[in-house]
Amino acid sequence: MLFGSEVKSLRQGGSNIAESYASVEGGELWLINGYIAPYLQAKTFGHEERRRRKLLVSKKELGRLWQAVGREGMTIVPMKMYFNDRGIVKIKLGVAKGKKQADKRETSAKRDWDRDKARLMKQNSRS
Numbered sequence: 001m002l003f004g005s006e007v008k009s010l011r012q013g014g015s016n017i018a019e020s021y022a023s024v025e026g027g028e029l030w031l032i033n034g035y036i037a038p039y040l041q042a043k044t045f046g047h048e049e050r051r052r053r054k055l056l057v058s059k060k061e062l063g064r065l066w067q068a069v070g071r072e073g074m075t076i077v078p079m080k081m082y083f084n085d086r087g088i089v090k091i092k093l094g095v096a097k098g099k100k101q102a103d104k105r106e107t108s109a110k111r112d113w114d115r116d117k118a119r120l121m122k123q124n125s126r127s
Contacts, residue, residue: 001053001054001056002036002053002089003045004042004045005038005039005042005045006036006039007089008039008041008042009036009037009038009039010036010081010083010089011083012037012039014036014037014038014039015034015035015036015037015081016034016035017031017034017035017078017081017091019033020032020033020034020035020077020078021033021075021076021077021078022055022065022076022077022078022093023069023076024062024065024066024069024076027062028054028062029054029055029056029057029062029065029076030052030053030054030055031052031053031054031055031078031091032052033050034050034053034078035049035050036049037049055091055093065093065095068095069095073097073098074095074096074097074098075095075096075097075098076093076094076095077093077094077095077096078091078092078093078094079092079093079094080092
C-alpha cells in the first residue's frame with residue numbers, strides 16, 4: 001500500500017530494494033527497509049523514505065510464504081519492483097536461505113584475492 005507521492009517517485013525511478021526484506025507479522029506481509037526517494041513536488045503530503053510498507057497478497061500466497069519462512073534460515077527477499085500493464089506497482093518476491101558464517105568468510109577471501117590479482121595484473125602490465 002503506497003502513498004501517491006511514493007508512486008510518483010517510483011515512476012521517476014527513485015527506489016532501491018537491494019537491502020530490504022519482507023516479513024510476515026500479524027497475518028500481514030510487510031516490506032521492511034525498502035527505499036523510495038522523496039517526491040520533491042509533494043511538499044506537505046510527502047512520505048518517509050524507509051517506512052514499513054504493507055504488501056497486498058492473497059491468503060493462499062501469504063500462507064505459502066509464511067510456511068517457507070518457518071523453515072530455518074529462510075527469508076523473503078524482494079527481487080524486482082515494476083509497474084504492470086495496468087500501471088500498478090508490483091514486487092516480485094523470492095524465498096532465500098541466508099549465508100552461514102563459513103560461506104561469508106569464503107566470499108570475503110575470494111573478493112580479497114580477486115582484488116590482489118587485479119592489482120598484480122595492473123602492475124605487471126606497466127612493466
